[in-house]
Amino acid sequence: MFHLLDIIGTLAFAMSGALTAMSKKMDPFGVFIIAFVTAAGGGTLRDVMIGHTPVGWMLNLEYVCIISIAFVLALLFRKRFDQLRTSLFLFDTIGLGVFTLIGLEKGINIGLHPIICIALGTMTACFGGVTRDILCNEIPVIFRKEIYATICILGGGVFFVLRKFGLENDILYLITSLVIICVRLMAVKWKWYLPTLEHQ
Numbered sequence: 001m002f003h004l005l006d007i008i009g010t011l012a013f014a015m016s017g018a019l020t021a022m023s024k025k026m027d028p029f030g031v032f033i034i035a036f037v038t039a040a041g042g043g044t045l046r047d048v049m050i051g052h053t054p055v056g057w058m059l060n061l062e063y064v065c066i067i068s069i070a071f072v073l074a075l076l077f078r079k080r081f082d083q084l085r086t087s088l089f090l091f092d093t094i095g096l097g098v099f100t101l102i103g104l105e106k107g108i109n110i111g112l113h114p115i116i117c118i119a120l121g122t123m124t125a126c127f128g129g130v131t132r133d134i135l136c137n138e139i140p141v142i143f144r145k146e147i148y149a150t151i152c153i154l155g156g157g158v159f160f161v162l163r164k165f166g167l168e169n170d171i172l173y174l175i176t177s178l179v180i181i182c183v184r185l186m187a188v189k190w191k192w193y194l195p196t197l198e199h200q
Contacts, residue, residue, distance in 0.1 A: 005177070006102065007066055009095025014039035014070030016088055017132045022078055024136050034132055035071045039063070041128035046103055046120050050110060093184045097177035099125040100152045104159055104176075118156030125152045147187045147194060155180035 017038025021031040040057045047055040057063040103124030107117030126142050126149045133140040142149040159176040167175075186192070 005094055005098040007062075008091055009098045010039045010063060010066045011070045012088055012091030012095045013099075013128055014067040015074045016092055017128070018071050018074035019078065019088070020132060020136055022074065028075075031074070032068075032071050034135055035074065036067050037135065038128045038132040039067050039070070041131040042099060042124040042126060043102070043128075045127050046106060046124045049123075050106060050112075050120070052106070089188070093181050094177075096125045096148075096152065096184060097155065097180035100155050100180060101159070101173055101176060104156055114156075114160045118153055118160070121156045121159075122149050122152040125149075144196070147184075147192055150194065151180055151183050151187065154183060 014035040018031050018035035020038075021034035026034065040063060043057070044055045047053065100121040103121030104117050106124075107120040112120070129148075130140040130142060155176050158179045159172065162172055162175060
């Protein structure tokens with residue numbers, strides 16, 4: 001199940017990147033690159049920072065295939081973007097939860113402090129989107145008012161609190177991912193935002 005959610009998250013992130021690139025009128029190569037960095041950018045940064053090289057997608061071509069499929073699907077269904085918006089949002093939210101857990105586990109496996117593990121989880125989930133927005137000449141969404149990275153940090157905190165109670169890993173993963181997914185859905189539904197700061 002965890003692997004399946006990882007695939008869904010990768011697919012969704014890649015499609016969101018491809019659709020963003022197409023909205024900027026990029027050529028097919030540009031669209032593919034943006035799709036790729038959106039899906040793999042966070043994990044690549046994480047692996048480089050913890051010295052895990054070659055990075056994950058270089059060792060497992062499954063991710064390259066998934067991103068390529070997402071690229072093709074985005075090309076085929078780009079005219080149905082409005083109908084796909086809700087589905088993509090749901091997949092993206094699932095991906096956010098799963099990628100946060102992957103980053104947490106990577107940190108735990110090499111004995112890092114919980115705060116650093118949470119930072120790795122947040123990077124894994126968010127920094128593909130940061131790279132996408134920078135390449136598309138946009139202010140990254142996590143640096144604006146939308147609650148996005150904050151949810152990953154919250155999920156990481158929940159993970160380590162529950163871990164103290166000795167829960168089985170499957171239950172721990174399920175609860176943490178559900179917290180991230182539910183808070184993201186509630187934040188969008190009820191328009192929860194962080195306040196913006198201005199220099200006067």
